Amino acid sequence: MSKGQTKRKYTIFPFGPQHPVLPEPIQLRFTVDEERIVDVGVNIGYVHRGIERACELNDYRRNVYICERICGICNFIHALCYCMVVEKLLGLEVPERANYLRVIWSELNRLESHLLWLGLFADAMGFESLFMQFWRDRELVMDLQERTGGNRVIISTCVIGGVRRDIGRDLANLVEQGMLKLKRHMDALAPVILKDPGIKKRTVGKGILTYEDAVRLGAVGPTARGSGVAKDIRSTGYAAYGALGFEPVVEKDGDCYARLLVRFYEVYQAIDLILKALKEMPEGKIRVKPDRWPEGEATARAEQPRGELFYYAKANGSNRLERLKVRTPTLANIPSLLAMLPGYEVADIPVIVLSIDPCIACTERITYLKKDGGK
């Protein structure tokens, strides 16, 4: 906590672990000088789900379903990243069509997540009707996930060596129609995002993260891109992103409004990517089966709606992994969040905290090694 040079008395108050704007267990301890935030401390680790440890105890093929449950909202991307790291260990080449299908589902996940966040963000600002609009449109995406994957949220289509389901011509038509409809809806909402004075008053110039800070603190995803850092793992060309051609969305201002714009434009970008992938998707197999057990160590990265997702895996030639390490984007963005907050007013806290799109469920994926392994 900041000592301060003057003899002024500071107030310390906790934000969370239960808070209306963020119903997930993270605690921020604010030191405030009247209304102004002077310093922030962080407290995480309230709910450990033991997922890394669980992955060491299960068959590597079944881990897909565990990893999928690390985060409900970007479940496909977690499964994809896990499959990518294991495929690297196995030296498995995924069929082309499967790569395109993976892109389609990844982007559906991103749409689902961004529309959810846009709604929540509007809600945090008190813009109730915009919140409803975004969430209504999100249902379009959910319906498509259900039609293509069989479930609204956890779709479980990614497996090691490809995907489990194909999107045939009829379904592809349906997805296309849905995307075009969503685009029309977004066009209708765009003037609100771009021009509404209320939104601008709550977000412009709030929670500034400079380019230097974003680089130094290792910000990822829309948080980094809102500060002018052109970092997007999709540019590395995993799955079919290389073939589809990809340019990250970047805003320069580094404030909450910039992060809002990045996500709003990424909705359009995701729609375009899906449409393009549907059009260019080649015919062929969607899955190859692994012919041996994984060995060695490997890393894989994928771009989640919240930023870079990192998986590290080590295997010893048995059907189980020796170690799996997951780094979710929210954990990487917490230092940036702490840097954003000082200097702003207490009333800005909900908007700024939400602007990194925190997903604590992702962050809390660590095992209790102390208890069961004594390691």
Added chain:
Amino acid sequence: MSEQNISLTVSELIPKIHELAAAKARFVTITCLDLGKEFEVIYHFEKDSGLVNVKVRVGKEGNLPTITTIYPCAFLAENEVRDMFGLKFTGLNPDFNSRLLRTAEDVQTTLLKPTVGVSPPMFRTPGRCAQNCPAQIDVPKYVRLIAEGRFEEALETILEQNPLAAICGRVCFAPCEDGCRQAKKGEPISIRLLKRYVADVVGIKRRDVKRAKPTGKKVAVVGAGPAGVTAAYYLGLLGHDVTVFDELPKPGGMMLVGIPQYRLPKDVMEAEIRARLEEAEADLKLNTKIESLDELFKQGFDAIFVATGAHKGASLRIEGEDHPRLWDCIDFLREVNLHGRKPDVGEKVVVIGGGNSAVDAARVSLRLGAKEVAIYYRRTRNEMPATPSEVADAEEEGVKLEFLVVPTKVLGGEKPVKMEFIKMKLGAPDASGRPRPEPIPRSEFTVEADTFIKAIGQVVTVPEGFNLKLDRRGQIQVNPETLETSMKGVFAGGDAVTGPASVVEAIAAGKKAASAIDRYLGGKGLPEPAFMEEFVPRADVEEVLAMHKVSVAKLPHDRRIKTFEEVELGYSKDEAVREAKRCWRCDWYE
């Protein structure tokens, strides 16, 4: 996506990190691997959209220098590794001191509590009232059923554990009420009167009960008092063929002999006992004195339950005790209660003793025409074993109380008789926990009365022909767990084992004996009381606390002392429901 692996020693780490920072590499995370003897720590960096993995090996007791001085954002990753693996980082800032990850033993309880309000209770305890009840009746459950107006279910709940609801509703000394949470306010719920209300409103009748398949075993019960009837009832329900023997012309035992009509109408008592025995399909053989147990075994009984009670008055052990105007309380009450005679007690009666029998004798004397009745007790009001409400009723009817006095000898004379008493003071507590009275020297005084009645307790008399092992007080010796006596197949309980006690304690003994006898005959015994009840949230405690006890209507004073009519008139429906609603459900909430 290029990937670069670099293995370093600990001392080379910091220079390498500086080099990466200068090349604008982005810190990704730290992975720690447990290799058995040492840790492998991998620092993942992103440089020019490729990954750089810096690997360092360190011993289990070793330290690593922190990289937070170069990459401040690494503090979360380093704290995480430290908490998971116990690997120390020197100069880690900020250091969460192993509190970033909490272990299961160290859970933040704030998260486990609901944010608002009190959580609904998960478990039910028997409740203090039920814990106090020797018969283990689920008191809170039936009180609540009464509050909801479900009287038949309430009665069933009582009869599960206590077959004599109407009797206990009148004469039980209600230990449950001492346990009642409302008693802290001095106004416990009148649980006994609630029980009486449901027994009366549903009526004493033969119910349709499920009797187990007949086992073909025969059990004899000696004594038709509360212990005997209870044992016969449950044994009958368990499928045994039971016969109850009693030497008196009516069933009830000490309830018949010792408890006056105005407290327990004899027709109610007999009807209830007969109804229960019929339900259990048990035979009742009255006017049959059993002299020998071997005789019973010869008649083909497989087990015998002896519940003969304590029917002989204890002796004062003073000079001139055989005076004809010094009566024994039990003999006196038997005359009145059983034979319906009206002994001439004269104008002035003195009762010696402080138990319920003494109070009964005093109140009966009043009803027989005595003008002046006094109870002489050797300790004070606080130590009196009689139920306080009984004592209060007696005083209301005009009975005088004298404390700290003890008779020393009968001086003789006929109408009036003279007796010498001595004054006492309280000394140190004795074995029963009550202060022992000690005589004050030279404080003797003489009392004149037409009749003296000694009511200083009863002793057990077991027929010699039973051949059972007795203790030094003449009570039957039993195994306290199974109630088995020295003779195989013979069980004993009630006053005959414990000495004079209460009706509900006898019922508890009867139930215990039924279980033990069933096990002896190859059964499983009675099931343990389950104390199951569906949870219903209570009304506001403050509201419950604000309610006052509903007093019970009693016979007008002038009619009381002339007749043997029942004094307590019992609750009406409204009163019973109102009283039952005062339960604040401590069984759920404490």
